[in-house]
Amino acid sequence: MTEKKLTKGNIALxxxxxxxxxxxxxxxxxxxxxDIPEYLAxxxxxxxxxFIPAESEIASINMVLGVGASGERAMTSSSGPGIxxxxxxxxxxxxxxxxxLVVNIMRCGPGLGGISPTQGDYTQxxxxxxxxxxxxxxxxxxxxxxxxxLTIRGFELADKYRMVSVILADAMVGQFxxxxxxxxxxxxxxxxxxxxxxxxxxxxxxxxxxxxxxPGEQEAHNxxxxxxxxxxxxxxxxxxxxxxNDADLMIVAFGTPSRIAKTAIRMARExxxxxxxxxxxxxxxxxxxxxxxHSERIRKILVVEMNTGQMLYDVKISxxxxxxxxxxxxxxxxxxxPNEVLDEIVKAMEK
Amino acid sequence: xxxxxxxxxxxxxGIQTISLIVALAAMExxxxxxxxxxxxxxxxxxxxxxxxxxxxxxxxxxxxxxxxALLAMDVxxxxxxxxxxxxxxxxxxxxxxxxxxxIRVKEGVCVLKVKTNEEAIAMGNPKMAxxxxxxxxxxxxxxxxxxxxxxxxxxxxxxxxxxTIPGNIKAIERGLEIAGSMKM
Numbered sequence: 001m002t003e004k005k006l007t008k009g010n011i012a013l014x015x016x017x018x019x020x021x022x023x024x025x026x027x028x029x030x031x032x033x034x035d036i037p038e039y040l041a042x043x044x045x046x047x048x049x050x051f052i053p054a055e056s057e058i059a060s061i062n063m064v065l066g067v068g069a070s071g072e073r074a075m076t077s078s079s080g081p082g083i084x085x086x087x088x089x090x091x092x093x094x095x096x097x098x099x100x101l102v103v104n105i106m107r108c109g110p111g112l113g114g115i116s117p118t119q120g121d122y123t124q125x126x127x128x129x130x131x132x133x134x135x136x137x138x139x140x141x142x143x144x145x146x147x148x149x150l151t152i153r154g155f156e157l158a159d160k161y162r163m164v165s166v167i168l169a170d171a172m173v174g175q176f177x178x179x180x181x182x183x184x185x186x187x188x189x190x191x192x193x194x195x196x197x198x199x200x201x202x203x204x205x206x207x208x209x210x211x212x213x214x215p216g217e218q219e220a221h222n223x224x225x226x227x228x229x230x231x232x233x234x235x236x237x238x239x240x241x242x243x244x245n246d247a248d249l250m251i252v253a254f255g256t257p258s259r260i261a262k263t264a265i266r267m268a269r270e271x272x273x274x275x276x277x278x279x280x281x282x283x284x285x286x287x288x289x290x291x292x293x294h295s296e297r298i299r300k301i302l303v304v305e306m307n308t309g310q311m312l313y314d315v316k317i318s319x320x321x322x323x324x325x326x327x328x329x330x331x332x333x334x335x336x337x338p339n340e341v342l343d344e345i346v347k348a349m350e351k
Numbered sequence: 352x353x354x355x356x357x358x359x360x361x362x363x364x365g366i367q368t369i370s371l372i373v374a375l376a377a378m379e380x381x382x383x384x385x386x387x388x389x390x391x392x393x394x395x396x397x398x399x400x401x402x403x404x405x406x407x408x409x410x411x412x413x414x415x416x417x418x419x420a421l422l423a424m425d426v427x428x429x430x431x432x433x434x435x436x437x438x439x440x441x442x443x444x445x446x447x448x449x450x451x452x453x454i455r456v457k458e459g460v461c462v463l464k465v466k467t468n469e470e471a472i473a474m475g476n477p478k479m480a481x482x483x484x485x486x487x488x489x490x491x492x493x494x495x496x497x498x499x500x501x502x503x504x505x506x507x508x509x510x511x512x513x514x515t516i517p518g519n520i521k522a523i524e525r526g527l528e529i530a531g532s533m534k535m
Contacts, residue, residue: 178410
């Protein structure tokens with residue numbers, strides 16, 4: 001058995017980035033993700049990497065764009081306010097098909113908000129944020145081990161599809177500690193990147209851009225992007241399906257609420273209520289089909305989020321038309337206790 | 352097996368240190384562990400809390416509002432958390448800093464009052480109050496003992512303070528002794 005070390009979520013993520021072969025970090029400080037740049041400032045140079053404390057989040061994302069264009073693995077990390085500033089760069093990266101990893105350790109908003117955990121940035125991460133018809137791959141860790149593993153996966157997927165991968169974790173997942181295996185569970189893959197700009201000696205000139213002005217060019221480019229997104233939706237969905245076989249009620253939750261729901265489910269089952277959990281690990285691509293199939297049998301669904309109902313819309317679109325969907329949300333830094341989720345389970349069951 | 356404990360005090364009392372020792376000792380026993388410290392806008396001397404959950408099964412929630420034990424090193428944390436304690440749970444209160452009149456727990460909560468600051472001063476080092484509390488706590492647990500703590504304490508104490516380890520262990524032993532001699 002590989003040895004596990006008691007590790008903070010943010011540190012597991014940072015170490016995962018190094019082990020994924022990321023050698024460039026650019027970022028501007030913001031709580032609750034500062035452990036990530038702190039760790040990388042110390043440890044990236046040790047492996048020959050480059051750490052730049054950028055003058056702003058706008059600079060950070062554009063440096064990630066630049067390094068990504070050269071074919072190297074690069075990342076930035078921030079929290080809500082900083083991620084908002086990066087949206088232009090994210091749209092440009094999507095348009096130019098430049099891979100990179102962006103970490104959002106969510107703090108509550110809107111505005112400068114507060115530093116407590118939240119999931120208020122779901123819609124921004126999953127359904128856009130920047131302009132244009134584009135998608136990011138969005139991964140939602142719920143444990144310290146997943147902070148490590150999904151960071152590596154995020155880099156691999158970003159390169160595979162030439163997209164931005166977003167790690168969307170709430171502040172609690174970033175700040176708490178669990179035993180974690182700090183070695184990859186598979187050999188990390190690094191694909192060839194013939195499209196990368198590393199100097200044109202010995203080859204024809206090539207270009208990475210998002211500006212297409214010719215008649216029909218931008219539409220064709222959009223169709224190509226959409227084709228790629230359909231492929232991602234076919235191949236890359238990850239979700240955890242727990243105790244659903246006999247369930248009368250299915251909780252849908254990601255990140256910290258999924259952890260709290262697991263304890264609530266245990267409490268509910270002790271009282272004889274058959275409750276299970278569907279936990280999306282990829283928020284984009286969303287496990288729509290899995291959710292739909294379960295909802296054909298399990299008609300009662302309870303969505304639990306630390307926001308006012310953002311993933312809820314994806315659940316509504318995905319679920320069977322006769323599904324009876326309840327929602328329990330805690331915005332603005334509110335974190336539900338297991339017994340509060342249990343109360344909502346009882347309400348949803350009795351509805 | 353499932354055990355959740357909230358440890359609370361103010362910054363500098365060593366709350367995070369003793370909760371880390373408990374978490375690491377439990378890991379050595381192959382238990383699942385979550386360790387959630389408070390973070391963010393604390394100021395020097397401000398309240399600090401840690402939620403530690405230990406289980407022989409996968410742990411769901413890293414937070415709890417029905418802890419099996421509350422270790423309160425200071426009155427602010429005691430007042431904040433004591434209503435969460437249900438009958439059958441354990442309160443260890445540092446009565447050096449907590450006036451007994453402030454302790455208002457439900458009937459059936461097992462209360463262990465220890466003047467840990469005075470005890471630590473009597474041992475020659477006031478910084479050991481946290482270790483005495485840790486000793487008291489472990490005396491009430493069925494699944495961790497002094498040897499389990501000794502096995503991991505070296506991982507928690509920084510290199511430059513290594514010579515304090517024997518003193519720290521003595522303080523844990525003193526905590527075990529105090530708790531063992533008390534009627535609850």
